[in-house]
Amino acid sequence: MDYFPIFTNLKHKPVLVVGGGHVAMRKIELLNKAGAHIQIVALHLCEKLANMAKKNHIKWLAKIYHAKQLEKVFLVIAATNNSELNSQIYQDATNRYLLANVVDDKSHCSFIFPSIVDRSPVIIAISSSGSAPVLARFLREKIEVLLPSHIGKMAKISDQWRKKVKERFCTSSDRRYFWEKAFNGLFSSQVASGDLDGAKRTLDYQLNDINSSLGEIILVGAGPGNSDLLTLRGLQVMQLADVLLYDYLVSDEILNLGRREADRICVGKRANDHSVTQKEINHMLITLARQGKRVVRLKGGDPLIFGRGGEELQAAAEAGIPFQVVPGITAAVGATAYAGIPLTHRDYAQSVLFMTGYCRANCTVTDWPILARTDQTIVIYMGSIAADDITAQLIKYGRDPTTPVAVISRGTRQDQKVFIGTLETLPALVHHASTPTLLIIGLVVNLHYNLAWYQNTN
Numbered sequence: 305m306d307y308f309p310i311f312t313n314l315k316h317k318p319v320l321v322v323g324g325g326h327v328a329m330r331k332i333e334l335l336n337k338a339g340a341h342i343q344i345v346a347l348h349l350c351e352k353l354a355n356m357a358k359k360n361h362i363k364w365l366a367k368i369y370h371a372k373q374l375e376k377v378f379l380v381i382a383a384t385n386n387s388e389l390n391s392q393i394y395q396d397a398t399n400r401y402l403l404a405n406v407v408d409d410k411s412h413c414s415f416i417f418p419s420i421v422d423r424s425p426v427i428i429a430i431s432s433s434g435s436a437p438v439l440a441r442f443l444r445e446k447i448e449v450l451l452p453s454h455i456g457k458m459a460k461i462s463d464q465w466r467k468k469v470k471e472r473f474c475t476s477s478d479r480r481y482f483w484e485k486a487f488n489g490l491f492s493s494q495v496a497s498g499d500l501d502g503a504k505r506t507l508d509y510q511l512n513d514i515n516s517s518l519g520e521i522i523l524v525g526a527g528p529g530n531s532d533l534l535t536l537r538g539l540q541v542m543q544l545a546d547v548l549l550y551d552y553l554v555s556d557e558i559l560n561l562g563r564r565e566a567d568r569i570c571v572g573k574r575a576n577d578h579s580v581t582q583k584e585i586n587h588m589l590i591t592l593a594r595q596g597k598r599v600v601r602l603k604g605g606d607p608l609i610f611g612r613g614g615e616e617l618q619a620a621a622e623a624g625i626p627f628q629v630v631p632g633i634t635a636a637v638g639a640t641a642y643a644g645i646p647l648t649h650r651d652y653a654q655s656v657l658f659m660t661g662y663c664r665a666n667c668t669v670t671d672w673p674i675l676a677r678t679d680q681t682i683v684i685y686m687g688s689i690a691a692d693d694i695t696a697q698l699i700k701y702g703r704d705p706t707t708p709v710a711v712i713s714r715g716t717r718q719d720q721k722v723f724i725g726t727l728e729t730l731p732a733l734v735h736h737a738s739t740p741t742l743l744i745i746g747l748v749v750n751l752h753y754n755l756a757w758y759q760n761t762n
Contacts, residue, residue: 306433307416315339318376322369322393323383324349327407331381331417332362343377345369346384371396379415380404410434419444423456425463452540454496458487458503461495465507472511486510488544489598490520490626497628519546519593521620523613525606525632526550528639529740530716531557538630542566546597549589553604553740555717562600582612586619593625604740606634610660610685634658636683639715639742643722644755652747653681661687661694661743676701681746688734688741695730698745703727708749713737720759724752 319335321328324346332353335342342362349357349364357364365373369389374380380402382393387409394412397404406412418429419440428447432440462483473479486492486507494503522541527533542548542562550559552572559568571580571588580588592599607613607629620627636658640647647656657675661684675682676698687694688711699705705728713721723733727745734741 307431309418309429309431311427311429314378316341317378318343319379319381320345320365320373320377321381321383322346322389323381323385323407324353325383325385326350328381328383329353331383331405331407332356334417334420335381336361337422340379343373345373369393374400374402377402382406382412421447421451423451423453423459426455426459449536450540452496452537454492457500458492458495461500461503461507462486465511468511482510492544493520493522493598493626493628519596519598520626520628521589521593521599521601521616522628522630523601523603523607523616524630525608525611525634526554526558526602526604527633528605528635528637528642528716529553529555529558529714530638530642531555531561533633533638533716534558534561535630535632538632541600541630542602544598545600547592547599548602549585549592549599550602551604554602559602562602566600582615586616589616590619590623590625593620594623603632604635605638606632609634609636609658635685635715635740635742639712639720640683640744642716642720642758643710643712643744644752644757645710645744646748646751646755647681647683649748649751652751653679655680656683657681658683658685660685661690670697672697672701676703678703678707678747681744681748684743684745686740687743688737688739691731691734691743694743695727698727703745707745708747709733710744710749710752711737712742712744714740715742716758718759722752722756724749 314335315338317340319340320343321332322345324344328344328346329350329352332342332344343365344353344362345366347367353362356362374396380393380397382390382404384390390406390409391412394404394406398414403415404413405415405417413434416431416434418431421428421444430440430443430447469479469482473482491503491506494506524538524541526538539561545563545566547567547569548559548562549569549571562568571585589599589601601607601616603611603613605611613629617627617629636647648654657680659670659682684694705726707727709725709727709730711723711733713723721737723736725733730743
């Protein structure tokens, strides 16, 4: 271990920084956030440091460095472009048993600045012992992505309950079990959604009955297929799931990102082949949540656009089950972007209309005259089965038979294919496409030839 990792309280402690440029400024910004009393020695200050000095956020101690300035100092940072001066500062500090850091000079550092993930009061510091600072920053970025933003709020609330928990549970194992359940359950979700009062009530409830079952349902949009398009929040929730209920449209690469210990249950439905009815899915969601489980309902695209997510939320609300929603990139947005087809364009389409080509038996008749307008893009989900009728009706109500159309098959995935034709050839195009498919009708389709950037387009 080249450096011993330690967190120190710098509030109101004097720190000397020698140097007044942008490098010094970056270090001072960090020290300022930690509440240090910063004293600076420099011939000149950059504009930002000069403004900080005017506002008394830092103290411009002197223009010339001398060793006496090290008296009653907690830390020393040398950030000048004079290597001899930096070396002298380091030696003076070492002789006085002070911790010193010469920026970008590993051999003259008795302490180093780590890469920091700040979720105060939770702080994560990453260091390569000065050997590979870019690698440390790379790792910090990875952790930033995975660590939920509400962690800090959760820690602050937990601090307020520590005494209560200690009084309620005699052993450390019981206290640990309580907090593990809280951090992986409803309390965490409520903090994430901003319901801090509800989160505090949940802690009190669990404090009185540690064995209580407080499950929840989380509706997650998995995006159009490519795992890169899963949202950060969606990934975080999947990593905490007890049960994953997923549809056929959810790709294996996305499903594999879920918590390994989570039960996986396929409740997929296809047109004319409902292996699990919606009523059965609703019942399953509620039953599992009542068992105290965090149930993630994983749906392709966005769960509230032609995904029956609203019906599942209604069932949860009626049953009194806590729920939340994580939106996803809907297929109309993701697949068309990967196909190089902008849904709107000032020269070709001033509006876009989403519709489904598959409705329940008693749904209202589509308003075809509105759909036949020429200045809009039509995006049709699940339209392959009804392609003949869609073509006939649009042409009947005035849409030009030569209107450009695209059939996007398995959009955003590695085997994506895009079939281009005209409205009158749409029924033939869909026969070549593997499901899931998306139909695009409008002049914007012509832009595909110039804007297509993803592989496997035809």
